[in-house]
Structures are given as structure tokens and as C-alpha cells.
Amino acid sequence: MSGTSTPGPAPDALELAALLCSRVCHDLISPVGAIVNGLEVLDDNPKPEDRDFALDLIRKSAKTASARLQFCRLAFGAAGSSGAQIDLGDAQTMARGHIEDGKVTITWNLPRLLLPKNRVKLLLNMLIIAQQTIPRGGTLTIDPIGEGEGMSFRVTSSGLNARVPQNIVDLLSTSSTASVDAHAVQPHYTRLLAQACGLNVTLAPDGEKVVITAS
Numbered sequence: 001m002s003g004t005s006t007p008g009p010a011p012d013a014l015e016l017a018a019l020l021c022s023r024v025c026h027d028l029i030s031p032v033g034a035i036v037n038g039l040e041v042l043d044d045n046p047k048p049e050d051r052d053f054a055l056d057l058i059r060k061s062a063k064t065a066s067a068r069l070q071f072c073r074l075a076f077g078a079a080g081s082s083g084a085q086i087d088l089g090d091a092q093t094m095a096r097g098h099i100e101d102g103k104v105t106i107t108w109n110l111p112r113l114l115l116p117k118n119r120v121k122l123l124l125n126m127l128i129i130a131q132q133t134i135p136r137g138g139t140l141t142i143d144p145i146g147e148g149e150g151m152s153f154r155v156t157s158s159g160l161n162a163r164v165p166q167n168i169v170d171l172l173s174t175s176s177t178a179s180v181d182a183h184a185v186q187p188h189y190t191r192l193l194a195q196a197c198g199l200n201v202t203l204a205p206d207g208e209k210v211v212i213t214a215s
Helices: 013-043 048-076 088-099 117-132 166-172 185-196
Strands: 085-087 104-108 114-116 138-145 152-158 201-206 209-214
Touching: 013 048, 013 185, 048 088, 048 117, 085 088, 085 117, 088 104, 088 117, 114 117, 117 138, 117 152, 117 166, 117 185, 117 201, 117 209, 166 185, 166 201, 185 201
Parallel strands: 104 138
Antiparallel strands: 085 114, 138 152, 152 209, 201 209
């Protein structure tokens, strides 16, 4: 994320769609590129040890790309028709596949139930933001606020040197006038999801932890 943003108009629907597509492509380019590199090694008739390395790289990168695609489909995509509901159990599976990487772990304290899709999309986008507050790794703990279809969420980040990125705080604010580019579109989209659910999202320190809340 860039350090500061200059004031600018909010993106219209077409620009928002383009920016979100750019964000998804950014998330996918690394594992897809690694797959291509692995295939190039295999094309060069490598020694057995190089072949094993290339196959392992392809296998791991394909798994990563698949997990990111599934997560992005749920977090940014249509995820069913208007008014559709999403199983929180499915959201948990997607979140673990995308976020848990040996550095970051998730403690999921939500019940398994169906929620309106925008609330589940909001939760997944809150997790993306929370992950950015622990650049050296740690734990994301997700707790419910309320119950039933009106449930909202609190995500607590704990890890070494947990921090609050001020530019994300600004973008989450309902009074934000910051310009939105491909780097800033995800927190901007999170705010739009919260507004669609009748909620506000806040990001604030809590001692040595960071808490992102939708309420």
C-alpha cells in the first residue's frame, strides 16, 4: 500500500470493476509465473534433482493459485444471485486456504450457518486487511458480534510489531476523499460492502494487538 493518497473522486462502477480485476491479477501473477518457470525447467531436459524441484514448484504454485482463485471468487465475485446466502463453513475453508501460509494462522470462533453473501464477503475482506497489520506473521482471531443473519464481526490481529496502516484507516472512513487505485481498491471495496450491510468498519490498535470491527 502507498504511504499517502491525494484527494480524488471515488471510482465509478466501471472503474471499480477494473480496479478489482487488477487486484485479482496481482494476487495470481506470482503463483502462475512460478508454474511457468517450473514448466520451462522441465522443457530443458533437466537432471533428476532439477526435475523433482520443478515438479514440486509446479505442485505448490498450482495449489496456491487455486486457493487464491477460490478465495477471490468469494471475496470479490458475485457468489450467487442477488440475495444469495453463503455458508460460513465454506468461507472458513477459503480463508484458511488463502491466508494460512506457515506465518499466519486463523482462530475461527464463528458458528457454522448461512449468512447474506455481502456479510460473508465483508468478513473475507476484513481478513485481508487484518493480514496486512501483521507483516511478520501472527494470528487472526475472528469473533462474532451478535447472532443470526444480523451477525457482524471482530477480527483481532496479534503478532510481532502489529501495526495500524494509517492509509487503510483513512480509506475505511465514510468521509474518505482519498483517491482509489489498484493498491487502495480493496479497503475501499470493504467500506462499500460494510455500507451495503448497514455497518461501519473501523481499524484501531488495542494494546499490542490490532482490531478491525464491523458494527
